[in-house]
Amino acid sequence: MSDTQLTDFLAACGERIEAALEAWLPPEQAPPAKLHRAMRYAVLGGGKRVRPTLVYATAVAVGLAPAAVNAIACAVEMIHAYSLIHDDLPAMDDDDLRRGRPTCHKAFDEATAILAGDALMTQAFLVLARDETLAVGPAVRLAMIDRLAWASGSRGMAGGQAMDLEAEGQEIDLITLENIHIHKTGALIRASVNMASQAAPELAPELADRLDRYAKCLGLAFQIRDDILDIEAPTEILGKTHGKDQAQFKATYPALMGLDAARQAAADLVGEALASLEPFDAKADPLRWIALYIVQRDR
Amino acid sequence: MSDTQLTDFLAACGERIEAALEAWLPPEQAPPAKLHRAMRYAVLGGGKRVRPTLVYATAVAVGLAPAAVNAIACAVEMIHAYSLIHDDLPAMDDDDLRRGRPTCHKAFDEATAILAGDALMTQAFLVLARDETLAVGPAVRLAMIDRLAWASGSRGMAGGQAMDLEAEGQEIDLITLENIHIHKTGALIRASVNMASQAAPELAPELADRLDRYAKCLGLAFQIRDDILDIEAPTEILGKTHGKDQAQFKATYPALMGLDAARQAAADLVGEALASLEPFDAKADPLRWIALYIVQRDR
Numbered sequence: 001m002s003d004t005q006l007t008d009f010l011a012a013c014g015e016r017i018e019a020a021l022e023a024w025l026p027p028e029q030a031p032p033a034k035l036h037r038a039m040r041y042a043v044l045g046g047g048k049r050v051r052p053t054l055v056y057a058t059a060v061a062v063g064l065a066p067a068a069v070n071a072i073a074c075a076v077e078m079i080h081a082y083s084l085i086h087d088d089l090p091a092m093d094d095d096d097l098r099r100g101r102p103t104c105h106k107a108f109d110e111a112t113a114i115l116a117g118d119a120l121m122t123q124a125f126l127v128l129a130r131d132e133t134l135a136v137g138p139a140v141r142l143a144m145i146d147r148l149a150w151a152s153g154s155r156g157m158a159g160g161q162a163m164d165l166e167a168e169g170q171e172i173d174l175i176t177l178e179n180i181h182i183h184k185t186g187a188l189i190r191a192s193v194n195m196a197s198q199a200a201p202e203l204a205p206e207l208a209d210r211l212d213r214y215a216k217c218l219g220l221a222f223q224i225r226d227d228i229l230d231i232e233a234p235t236e237i238l239g240k241t242h243g244k245d246q247a248q249f250k251a252t253y254p255a256l257m258g259l260d261a262a263r264q265a266a267a268d269l270v271g272e273a274l275a276s277l278e279p280f281d282a283k284a285d286p287l288r289w290i291a292l293y294i295v296q297r298d299r
Numbered sequence: 300m301s302d303t304q305l306t307d308f309l310a311a312c313g314e315r316i317e318a319a320l321e322a323w324l325p326p327e328q329a330p331p332a333k334l335h336r337a338m339r340y341a342v343l344g345g346g347k348r349v350r351p352t353l354v355y356a357t358a359v360a361v362g363l364a365p366a367a368v369n370a371i372a373c374a375v376e377m378i379h380a381y382s383l384i385h386d387d388l389p390a391m392d393d394d395d396l397r398r399g400r401p402t403c404h405k406a407f408d409e410a411t412a413i414l415a416g417d418a419l420m421t422q423a424f425l426v427l428a429r430d431e432t433l434a435v436g437p438a439v440r441l442a443m444i445d446r447l448a449w450a451s452g453s454r455g456m457a458g459g460q461a462m463d464l465e466a467e468g469q470e471i472d473l474i475t476l477e478n479i480h481i482h483k484t485g486a487l488i489r490a491s492v493n494m495a496s497q498a499a500p501e502l503a504p505e506l507a508d509r510l511d512r513y514a515k516c517l518g519l520a521f522q523i524r525d526d527i528l529d530i531e532a533p534t535e536i537l538g539k540t541h542g543k544d545q546a547q548f549k550a551t552y553p554a555l556m557g558l559d560a561a562r563q564a565a566a567d568l569v570g571e572a573l574a575s576l577e578p579f580d581a582k583a584d585p586l587r588w589i590a591l592y593i594v595q596r597d598r
Contacts, residue, residue, distance in 0.1 A: 026453055035453050035461035086417060091388075091409035110390030111464050114413065115457050118385060121417065122452035125424050129445040138437035145444060146428040153421035154325055154334050158414050162334035165410050 006289040010053060013066070017052040017077060018044065020070040024078075024127050038108045038116035039123075043081045046099035048297075050222065050290075051076040051192040057286035058196035058211060061277075062203050069196050071131035072144065075124040076192045079152050082120035083188075085113050087161060124148065136199055144195045151191035160184025164250075172251045178220065185226075186219035207279060214276040214287060221269035222294050224262055227252035229298070231259070266295045305588040309352060312365070316351040316376060317343065319369040323377075323426050337407045337415035338422075342380045345398035347596075349521065349589075350375040350491040356585035357495035357510060360576075361502050368498050370430035371443065374423040375491045378451050381419040382487075384412050386460060423447065435498055443494045450490035459483025463549075471550045477519065484525075485518035509575045513586060516572035521593050523565040526551035527558065528597070565594045 021043055026036045052073035059069040088095040088103040089110060096106050105113035128134070128145050136144075150156055160183025167180060193215035197208045231254055253262040273291045277284045320342055325335045351372035358368040387394040387402040388409060395405050404412035427433070427444050435443075449455055459482025466479060492514035496507045530553055552561040572590045576583045 030454075032453065032458050032461040032465065034465060035458060039453060082417075086413055089390075089410075089413065091413060111388075112461065114385055114388065114390060115453075115461050115464075117417070118381075118420065118451075119453035119457040121420055122448045122457065125444060126448035126452060129441050129448060138441050141441055142428050142437050142444075145424060145441075149421045149425035149428060152417075153425065154331065154338060154414075154418035155329075158418040158421065159331050159334060162331040162411065162414050165414075166331065166333060 005285075006293055009057070009286050009289060010049075010293075013053040013056045013073075014049055016056065016066060016070065017049050017073050020052075020074045021077060024074050024123065024131070026123075034108065034112055035115055035119060038104055038112045039120055041107055042085050042104045042113075042116055043078065043120065046101065047077075047081075049077065051080055051188060053290060054189065054192045054215070054218075054287075055196045057284075057290055058193045059199060061211070061280055061284035061287050062197060062200040062207070063283065064196075064200055067133065068135055069199050071127050071134040072192070072195045072199065074131070075128045075148060076188060076195070078120045078124040078127070079148065079157070080188060082117040082124075083152075083157055083161070085117040085120070089113060092161070092165065121152070134199070136201065140198055140201055144198050147191050147195055147198065151187040156183055156187035156191075157185075160187065167251060170251075174256050177251050177253065177256060181220060181223040182216075185223050186216065189219035189222065190215040210276045210279060211287075214273045214291070217269040217273035217276065218291055218294060221266045221273065221291075224253045224266040224269070225295055225297065227254055228259065228262055228266070232298075263295075270295050304584075305592055308356070308585050308588060309348075309592075312352040312355045312372075313348055315355065315365060315369065316348050316372050319373045320376060323373050323422065323430070325422075333407065333411055334414055334418060337403055337411045338419055340406055341384050341403045341412075341415055342377065342419065345400065346376075346380075348376065350379050350487060352589060353488065353491045353514070353517075353586075354495045356583075356589055357492045358498060360510070360579055360583035360586050361496060361499040361506075362582065363495075363499055366432065367434055368495050370426050370433040371491070371494045371498065373430070374426045374447060375487060375494070377419045377423040377426070378447065378456070379487060381416040381423075382451075382456055382460070384416040384419070388412060391460070391464065420451070433498070435500065439497055439500055443497050446490050446494055446497065450486040455482055455486035455490075456484075459486065466550060469550075473555050476550050476552065476555060480519060480522040481515075484522050485515065488518035488521065489514040506578060509578060510586075513572045513575040513590070516568045516575065517590055517593060520565045520568035520572065520590075523552045523561055523568070524594055524596065526553055527561055527565070530558070531597075562594075569594050 025040050025043060028037050028040060030036055055069050055073040055076060056066040059066055084098060085104045087093050088098055089105055095103055097103065104116055125145060128141060134141065152158060160180055163180045164184055167176065190212060193211050197203055197211050253265065270291045274288060277287055324339050324342060327336050327339060329335055354368050354372040354375060355365040358365055383397060384403045386392050387397055388404055394402055396402065403415055424444060427440060433440065451457060459479055462479045463483055466475065489511060492510050496502055496510050552564065569590045573587060576586055
């Protein structure tokens with residue numbers, strides 16, 4: 001991989017998702033204006049767009065045009081943005097900074113932030129149900145909605161956040177920590193890749209399974225890297241508060257297994273992710289670049 | 300209408316929705332157990348079940364068996380329950396009592412309440428996408444998901460709650476108040492009736508429109524009655540804090556138009572709701588009973 005290829009791909013995905021989100025977010029002037037401003041504030045103009053990028057890269061790997069999966073990219077990013085808004089609330093992780101700016105409840109108020117999260121979640125399902133550029137039949141579309149609802153709910157992302165809160169201040173082991181992350185961040189990352197596979201219904205199930213394994217490994221590697229960055233990266237690069245996990249005595253991979261072992265675990269998972277892609281040709285290169293980027297990123 | 304007929308119908312709907320919800324809520328023992336307990340606490344064993352009852356009554360009116368629309372009844376009640384959990388939070392309406400019991404964030408904690416609401420919302424969409432007893436094709440099912448997402452989001456229920464919060468402590472006029480309620484409570488009530496109509500795709504569009512008009516009138520009448528009850532009914536009958544609206548200087552129908560005029564407005568709307576049902580035969584009687592019940596209920 002050349003750095004330019006990855007940079008170009010990320011930039012193209014970034015522009016594409018920004019335009020898709022812009023098109024699907026209610027206009028700022030439409031009432032209730034404050035709620036719509038808060039939704040747009042939380043979603044537009046920031047974030048690494050990891051999940052939409054994975055959606056686009058998976059689409060390319062299975063022979064689809066990125067434009068064919070805009071709705072999926074939009075939906076997963078809206079779900080992700082809603083979860084960040086709610087996780088940052090005082091009753092949850094109580095964070096003031098996100099993507100280098102005040103969190104939604106700081107920029108607006110708590111009530112508006114709660115509602116903006118709620119409304120973004122429903123909007124994600126609306127996009128999947130309604131977006132006409134998603135060229136799949138209604139049965140496949142329903143399967144995607146099913147996938148997203150499962151991945152976001154109490155057995156997926158929301159459940160992972162609940163587990164994380166319960167574990168706070170407790171001594172937990174590596175298996176428990178992994179279980180938290182499989183749900184909290186892993187479920188939506190996997191769903192992003194799964195839904196993009198679903199958009200190519202003629203894809204061989206074995207290949208869809210391999211993409212799923214890629215996503216599973218990548219999700220965990222991503223979280224381990226996040227934990228390492230919380231220690232290593234300064235707040236101004238991170239865009240969120242540095243050292244937050246340690247300050248809250250949160251269990252993290254570096255805390256449980258040491259920094260070097262955590263780095264090795266992330267590298268091993270990325271290796272496994274890459275191995276899962278073996279049957280794929282060069283069209284899967286963006287997925288390969290993303291895997292390498294995950295462990296190298298500094299924010 | 301005899302009182303027995305209505306009582307029997309309400310009881311049958313109550314049992315039916317309770318069983319359907321029980322079947323679709325995650326078991327209490329499944330991890331994360333606290334989150335699942337909170338979801339079940341907020342949904343099971345209480346509430347008037349107005350929306351599911353409307354779903355069942357509409358199904359009967361259009362010639363369907365109530366069992367055919369269990370998934371719809373479940374989905375709207377989960378959305379309603381999530382909205383109550385979030386509305387009751389300290390950052391929103393800050394209420395301690397709901398359905399005669401401590402609110403979800405009082406019985407558990409704020410973080411769990413926020414997540415329980417989030418997870419109930421995703422579960423509603425999961426039920427609609429997945430429930431096999433909903434005997435409609437995938438295209439109709441998608442249209443229902445679209446309808447529910449629109450009715451719950453920033454242009455519907457969540458938007459209505461945002462408008463309501465913005466109006467707090469402000470002098471607003473009757474048109475603004477009505478606009479709040481059309482969104483805050485009306486949208487989901489209308490969607491309940493609309494989705495049940497959608498379950499009978501062969502229903503003439505003119506009849507579906509009439510059912511929609513019924514629901515629109517009923518939703519407003521319901522809210523006006525709610526406002527009146529906040530003044531008239533004691534806390535122990537209401538199951539939520541009496542006089543809350545007045546204490547918070549909230550605009551209500553009785554406050555804006557006087558108690559007698561508010562009663563008259565509710566009665567007029569119920570009259571209009573009943574008139575909308577004229578082309579329907581006796582199968583629509585449960586819808587008629589509900590309309591009369593709305594203005595007569597004392598909690």
